[in-house]
Amino acid sequence: MIIVMKESESKQSALNVVEHVKELGLEPVLLEGTERNVIAVIGDERIMDEHVLNAMPGVEKVMPVLAPFKLASKNIRGQSTVQITDDIEVGGKRLAIMAGNCAVETIETSMATAQAVQAAGGNIQRGGAYKPRTSPYSFQGLGTEGLEILTEVKKQTGMPIITEILDPRHVESVAEHADIMQVGTRNMQNYELLRELGNIKKPVLLKRGMSATIEEFLMSAEYVLSSGNPNVILCERGIRTYETATRNTLDISAIPVLKEMTHLPVIVDPSHAAGKRDYVPALAKAAIAAGADGLLMDVHPEPPKSMVDPDQALTFDQFTELMEDIKKIAEAVGRTV
Amino acid sequence: MIIVMKESESKQSALNVVEHVKELGLEPVLLEGTERNVIAVIGDERIMDEHVLNAMPGVEKVMPVLAPFKLASKNIRGQSTVQITDDIEVGGKRLAIMAGNCAVETIETSMATAQAVQAAGGNIQRGGAYKPRTSPYSFQGLGTEGLEILTEVKKQTGMPIITEILDPRHVESVAEHADIMQVGTRNMQNYELLRELGNIKKPVLLKRGMSATIEEFLMSAEYVLSSGNPNVILCERGIRTYETATRNTLDISAIPVLKEMTHLPVIVDPSHAAGKRDYVPALAKAAIAAGADGLLMDVHPEPPKSMVDPDQALTFDQFTELMEDIKKIAEAVGRTV
C-alpha cells in the first residue's frame, strides 16, 4: 500500500502513519519527497483497512498495490474448470452452451426448447423458476412447479439444469433440482445469499452486477469461495452505461481482463446484454472470439409469447444458425462445441 | 403505449398488433404514416407487456406513455409524511436529521455520538448492526448485539433508531429494535426482502441502487407499497459514474425529479455520496437547498478509529458546525430543523 501525505503536512503526521503501520506488523518505508512525503508499506497490505489510513490526519490518499481478493486470484492457479456432470465441464477446451427459456412456462415449451437446443449443439438447459422482476405487477415465475418441469426435461434429455436463486431460504430446495445455481445481476452483492451458496458444493454461476467493477465482481466470487465452495463460474452480461441502443453494454473487454486476473471460468450472456434478438448473434460470436468459455442464451419456440423478455429470445432457427457460426469461430480460436 | 412499426413493414403486421391490443381489452388507433405505421393505445397500458409487443413481427419499438408505478405516483396524493414517533415525522416542514456511526461498535461510542448528534439538532440515531461489505474479510457488523446497543441508547436519549436490514430472515428480529428499517443500495432490487418489508408496517428507508434509474427506484418502492406497507422514505445516496474524485456522484437533480413524480418523502445521504469527510458539508447544504426532507449522515467521535467507512464520518465538531449552516439554509427555503 502506498500512502500519500498532503503537501502542506508536517513530518510528524507521516511518522504517525509509520507508527500505525508498524503496529499492524507491516514494514513502512518513509520516502521524504520535495513536495510531499510518501509511505510505502511492505508485506500483505490486505490486513490493513485503507479507509482507516485515509482517515488519518494529513493523509491525502491511499493507493492499494495488491488486489483485494485472494482465492479468486490468478496467482492461485492457471485455469479452473468447474465440473457440471461427468461429461460436461466449464472452462475446458469444449465450450459450455447454456440455453433455454428465460422463465419456465410449461413442460411442452421447456421440452421443445431443450430438444432444439440439444440438437443444435447446446449442452445445458436454462430456465428460470424464480424471476426477479422490476415491477411487482409482472409475472414472478412458477417457483417449485418450474423446478419440477426442468427436472422432468432433464430426465428425458439428460441435459443438466441452470436456474436462478433469489432467496437464501430457497437454497436447499433449489439445489435439489439445479445443477448450476445462478445468481443474477441484482443479487451479485446479496452477501447473505452468497454465503449460503458457499456452504453447498453445487456450481454457482455468478452474474456481474449491473454496475459492478471487475474487482467488485471478483470480491463477490470471493464470498462464495471463502465460504467453502470452489465451484464458481463468472458471467459477463452487460453493464449499465449512458448508451440506450442496447439493454446493457456488453463489456467484451471483461473477458481478457478476467482471464488475466482470475482462474475462474468466464462465460457471457449475450441475450441480456443486447435486449434485442437481432443483436444477439453478433455478441455471441464476439464473446467466443474474445476467449469466453461459454454462453448463456434465451431461446423460445415463439418469442413473442415468451412470458419474460420476449424481445431478446432467439427462435429455434436463429439459434441453430448461430450455433453453426459459433462452431466455426470456436475452431478459429482453438475451442470446440 | 405507442407502437412504432418498421419502415418496410406491410400493413398486415400492424393489423396483427391492433388485433393483439384489442384482445387485451384496450383500444388501438392505427395511424398510417408516409414512412411507417404507428399504433397508439388508449387505456391503462400497464396491463400490457411492452416486451411482448416489442417481440411481435414488424415492430421496431414500443414507447410507454404512462409511468409503470401506481402507488408511488404523485397522482395519488400531494405529499406523504411518514410518522416515526409521536413527535417526529419525515416529509413535513421540519427536517429529519438522522446521524450516527456507520457501524455500531460499543455502547460508549454509540452513546457519545447520539448525545452529540442530539445536542447539535439531530433527531434520529443511525447505526449499522448488519453491514454489507464488499470484502468477505472485512468486519461484518455486531448483529444482534449491535441492535441491543442502539436500543439502550434509545432508552437514555429518546432518539428513534434507523438500522439496516440485509436478510429476509432477519425482518422480525430487526423490527423489534428498529424504528426505521433501512434497505441499502445493494439490496434495492432484493425483491424477496422488499416483499417481507411490505408485510410489516414499520417505516422503510429505501436507498437508491448504485446504478438504478429514478423509475427503477420508484418501482422498488412500489414493491413495498403494493405489499401493504405505505411507510416508505426514499434516500438518494449517489450513483455510479465515471468520475472517481468522489465515492459516488450525488444526483442532486433526483430531488426535484422525485418531488415531481412521487408523494414519498426524499432524504439524502451525503456521507456515502462523498466518501470523504471534507466534501460532506457542501453536499448536505446543497441537498437541503434543493428541497430534501432530511439527511442521513455518518458521525463518529474519532473517525480514523471507525470500523467502517472512517474516511467519510464527520467529527462532532464538524457535525455541530454543519448543523448551524443547515439551520440557515433550512430557513432560507422555508423549513426548520
Next chain:
Amino acid sequence: MIIVMKESESKQSALNVVEHVKELGLEPVLLEGTERNVIAVIGDERIMDEHVLNAMPGVEKVMPVLAPFKLASKNIRGQSTVQITDDIEVGGKRLAIMAGNCAVETIETSMATAQAVQAAGGNIQRGGAYKPRTSPYSFQGLGTEGLEILTEVKKQTGMPIITEILDPRHVESVAEHADIMQVGTRNMQNYELLRELGNIKKPVLLKRGMSATIEEFLMSAEYVLSSGNPNVILCERGIRTYETATRNTLDISAIPVLKEMTHLPVIVDPSHAAGKRDYVPALAKAAIAAGADGLLMDVHPEPPKSMVDPDQALTFDQFTELMEDIKKIAEAVGRTV
C-alpha cells in the same frame, strides 16, 4: 412524433398543440385518453423542433418516432463502401487493416512499422502528425514534418495514409498528404471541423465521441454527409464508463446496432479501447467476429519507446500473430484479409 400531455391538463392545451402542428404543415391526430391526452403527428417530424413542443404549456414529454438523421440512414442504401485507392475499399468483403505508430516519430520507425504491417497483411498505414494530448506539457506531434514522413513511406510501400486532423485551418494541408482524414474522439462534435471536411471529397474516418450515443455519432456523420462528402467511415473506439480496468469500454454492440441503422462502413480501434497491449488481440478478434469492416491499431517496433500511448501498441510479433488469428476469424464470418 408523439406528444404526451400532462395528466391534469385541460383539453385546450392539447388543442393548442394540435394547432401548432397544423401550422407546420403536418397532420396531428388527437387521442383523448382516460388519464391524459396524446397527440400523434403524421408526416416528416424532422421539420419540427421537439424542444419547442416540449416547452408548450401542458406538454409532459415529446417522443420522436423517426431517427433524426437522413443521409446516414440505412434506408438510403444497403451498405456503402468507401474507396481509398483503386485496390482498397472499406466496407467490402475484404477487411481494412489500418495499423502503425500512434504518433509519427522518425522515418526509420515509420518505415519499419509499415513494412511489418504490410508483411503481416495490413493494407493502410496509420500515423499521427497532429496529436490531441490531455496535457499541454506532452509531445504534440511533428506536424508537417510527420506528414512528409508518411508520404515518403507511402512512396516506398504503396500503403495509403490515415492521419488525424484537429484544426479546420489544417484541412487543406493535411488533405494533400492523407488518403483518409481521421477525426478523433475529442473532435466528434467539433462541427466547424466536420463542415470543412464535408467540403472536400477525401474519405473521413470519424471516431465515436468518448460519451457519444450512437444517434449522436450518426448526427456527426450527417454533418459531413450533408456538407457534400459521402465518404464517411465510422470507428467505434470505446466509450467512457465507470469501469477502469480498461482505458475505455469497447462497445462491441455498436457494430450490429450501426449495421442496422446505417449504410456507412464500421471499423473498430481496439488499441484505444483497451489501453493495454495484452487486451488488444481479444478485442480485435471480437470486433471481426461481430461484423466490423476493419481495424485501426497501434503497432510499434519497441512499444516502451513510443512517444504516445506506448502501453497499448502491439509489437511486430504480436501484430503478426494476431493477423494470423484474424484471418481465421474473418474466414469464419465470410470475410477476407
Next chain:
Amino acid sequence: MIIVMKESESKQSALNVVEHVKELGLEPVLLEGTERNVIAVIGDERIMDEHVLNAMPGVEKVMPVLAPFKLASKNIRGQSTVQITDDIEVGGKRLAIMAGNCAVETIETSMATAQAVQAAGGNIQRGGAYKPRTSPYSFQGLGTEGLEILTEVKKQTGMPIITEILDPRHVESVAEHADIMQVGTRNMQNYELLRELGNIKKPVLLKRGMSATIEEFLMSAEYVLSSGNPNVILCERGIRTYETATRNTLDISAIPVLKEMTHLPVIVDPSHAAGKRDYVPALAKAAIAAGADGLLMDVHPEPPKSMVDPDQALTFDQFTELMEDIKKIAEAVGRTV
C-alpha cells in the same frame, strides 16, 4: 510516481526501471516486497511519461502521486478572482449571475431579457451567436449579427457579455465583442481553440466536457493558463450518466472537489444540467449552497418561442422568483448577490 512490478517478475526488470528513472534525473527507491517489487520515485514525476513506464517489461501498473496540472493547482494560490469589468469579478464574495437567451434572436428579445435579468439582480448578459448543434439541420446561430445585438444591449444596459466561441478562426472577431469567451462542453478538449484563447487576455469560461473527469477538466484549463491567459473560470454543467430523467446529471460534488484542487473560480449552469425548466431552481439553489461562485442560466420572455433549448429557459417571473431565493441562500453561506 509508484511503479508496481508484476508478481512473477525477476529483480532485473525492476532494476531496468530503476535505471530508466535515474536517466531522467529522478531518484528511484526500490522496495523489495514479499510478493512483488515496487519502485517509488522521488522528485517531480511530471517530467516522466507514465505510459512509457507502463510499457516497460515486467511493469504491472504505474500510479502517479502528483496531480498532472500545475498552474491550475490550489498550491499556487488560495483563490483567484477573474475581473470582468471594473465592478464585476468572478470568485469574490459577490456571486456572478450570468443569464440570458441561449441563442441571440432579435434585439428586442435580447434587450427585454437583459432588462429583466438586471432588474432581478443578474449582472452579466448571456447570449449565443455561434451555436454548436447536434443536428446540421438545426438553427446554427446568427453569427456576427448576434454579436452586434449583444453589443447594442451592453451599450444600453451596461451589462458585460458572455458568448460562446467554436472556431479558432473566430477568436479575434468574437473577442472584439465579448467580455467573457465561453468554451462549450463539446470543445473542452479542442486544444487548438484553447491555445488560441491562451494567447489573448480576455476571461475564458471553460465548461466541463460531457464526460470529462475533474482532472481532465483542470488539464484543459491548464492549456489556457500555460499559453499565457490566467483568466479562467470553470463551469460545471452536468455530466453524462445512465440517468435520463434530466438532460445531464449535475455533479454537485464537483464544487467542493474543485474548491479543494484549484484556485480558479467555479460557477454552475443549472439550465443545461436539468434540461427542463421546472428543475432549474432547485439546482441553482443547491449550487450556491454548495459554494459555487455564480450561475449561468437560460432566461427567455416566451420560452416556447426560444430558438434553442426552449424547454430549459426560465420565464422572467421564474427567474425573478428564483433570484429572491438565491439571495437568501447566498446570505446563509456568507455571500451576496
